[in-house]
Amino acid sequence: AGILSTHLHSDGESAEILAMYNPGTHANHWKEERYADFDEAPIGQMFMSQQMIDNAQLFPYMDGPAVFKKAVVKFPEVIMEALAKNGLTPADLDLLIPHQANLRIAQFVQQKLGLRDDQVYNNIQHYGNTTAASVPIALCEAWEKGLIKEKELICLAAFGSGFTWASALLRW
Structure with missing residues (x-):
């Protein structure tokens, strides 16, 4: 009796997009197949712009x-x-x-x-x-x-x- 096996998968790509970019330290493999669409913020943008608010981009969507x-x-x-x-x-x-x-x-x-x-x-x-x-x-x-x-x-x-x-x- 007990656990025979476990299998866990995730596209996890959004975590990669949230990472801090440093020259020469980051691959772009996150640009491959995606399981969801999202709006990509410019690198280094750490705030919600007025345009994003106007376009209702601050609300989750499925x-x-x-x-x-x-x-x-x-x-x-x-x-x-x-x-x-x-x-x-x-x-x-x-x-x-x-x-x-x-x-x-x-x-x-x-x-x-x-x-x-x-x-x-x-x-x-x-x-x-x-x-x-x-x-x-x-x-x-x-x-x-x-x-x-x-x-x-x-x-x-x-x-x-x-x-x-x-x-x-x-x-x-």
């Missing part, structure tokens, strides 16, 4: 359809990565507990992996998106309902802010 398109690709990839690392397939899973951000994403992942309804636990329809707590809440709830038995294979999978995605395989 492109839901773009996030959906990436999530339905990255979610199955990171789950398959964990399974492959352990010589397993989706058929070996007793239960997948996905991040409870969007039921359509969870259903898409279920279909893509060929999982039955009883192999996927969702509770978003009861609580909505509980953000970072969604997987632990769903795991606890599934266990309390008796849906997890000793020695079963459980996959936890999530994606979140900064476009991170991760999975963990547990042998209960």
Whole structure:
């Protein structure tokens, strides 16, 4: 019993953009593929300009359809990565507990992996998106309902802010 493997990915590119530039010390690999669009401030600008205020550039924005398109690709990839690392397939899973951000994403992942309804636990329809707590809440709830038995294979999978995605395989 225990954790079989964990896999965490992130584009993390925005942290690179926030870095202090010193001549000869900084590569430009952050200009490669991006998972989100953003407005780049001129190097050294440490304030909010009037133009940025006028253009409402100080408010966060999420492109839901773009996030959906990436999530339905990255979610199955990171789950398959964990399974492959352990010589397993989706058929070996007793239960997948996905991040409870969007039921359509969870259903898409279920279909893509060929999982039955009883192999996927969702509770978003009861609580909505509980953000970072969604997987632990769903795991606890599934266990309390008796849906997890000793020695079963459980996959936890999530994606979140900064476009991170991760999975963990547990042998209960």
